[in-house]
Amino acid sequence: MERIPILKLGPFLLVSIQVDMHDQMALALQEELTGRIVTDSARGVLIDISSLDIVDSFIGRMLSNIAGMARVLDAETVVVGMQPSVAITLVELGLSLPGIRTALNIDRGMALLNASRPVEE
Amino acid sequence: MDYPTELPLRAQEDVVSVRSVVRSSAVSIGLSLIDQTKVVTAASELGRNTVIHGGGGSVRIEVVQEVGRKGIRLTFEDKGPGIRDIEQALKDGYTTGNGLGLGLGGARRLCSEFTIDSTPGSGTRIMITQWTKKL
Numbered sequence: 001m002e003r004i005p006i007l008k009l010g011p012f013l014l015v016s017i018q019v020d021m022h023d024q025m026a027l028a029l030q031e032e033l034t035g036r037i038v039t040d041s042a043r044g045v046l047i048d049i050s051s052l053d054i055v056d057s058f059i060g061r062m063l064s065n066i067a068g069m070a071r072v073l074d075a076e077t078v079v080v081g082m083q084p085s086v087a088i089t090l091v092e093l094g095l096s097l098p099g100i101r102t103a104l105n106i107d108r109g110m111a112l113l114n115a116s117r118p119v120e121e
Numbered sequence: 122m123d124y125p126t127e128l129p130l131r132a133q134e135d136v137v138s139v140r141s142v143v144r145s146s147a148v149s150i151g152l153s154l155i156d157q158t159k160v161v162t163a164a165s166e167l168g169r170n171t172v173i174h175g176g177g178g179s180v181r182i183e184v185v186q187e188v189g190r191k192g193i194r195l196t197f198e199d200k201g202p203g204i205r206d207i208e209q210a211l212k213d214g215y216t217t218g219n220g221l222g223l224g225l226g227g228a229r230r231l232c233s234e235f236t237i238d239s240t241p242g243s244g245t246r247i248m249i250t251q252w253t254k255k256l
Binding site for chain 2: 020021022023024053054055056057058083085086088089092093094095
């Protein structure tokens, strides 16, 4: 099965979803990412969805699940790059992505993650 | 592409193909980007329902025309258990599976027209249409 690459970037994990995922693939990403937060001791996860033409209720739930699981594992999640047409459709669908932090692009998402990182002694 | 065209909805991967065909049909009739996104999202929700709750089925994709506007019409059909209480199924948050319960009501909100016929024990048929703005 096709996999979505997860890149390690300092204390963060970066995922850029570039393909139209079927449901099983989304679940696989959710599991792998949760595992990687632990094995890489990641402090944050950045998920770039700028290539996604749609976010339906299943993908929306996957994003919420990732953010929830990451929080329990002491990592922040920021979703970046949502297309405006996707945002309008999501809200009309009835999804508001509770508990998910968003940023307009990767730079701003990175700044958000850095800002929420505790200063290391 | 020739219309109408019929695609199977038996596995999760079929939902991905349906999304892609619906997108190109929506582009070809000149729907706005937002209306394309809405109809593709609705197709994704309804296609998933057909696979999961309907036990598999199909979708028929047509391009329809009226004076001054064009539309894309999708008819999802399955021979599954059907829906006992349609009003309840359309309510947000109602789910028999482990989803969010937004699929059916959400799909209705995203399209210009939405009709549903379901008989418990013999299946479900849902038709949605997305129209372009009138000229």
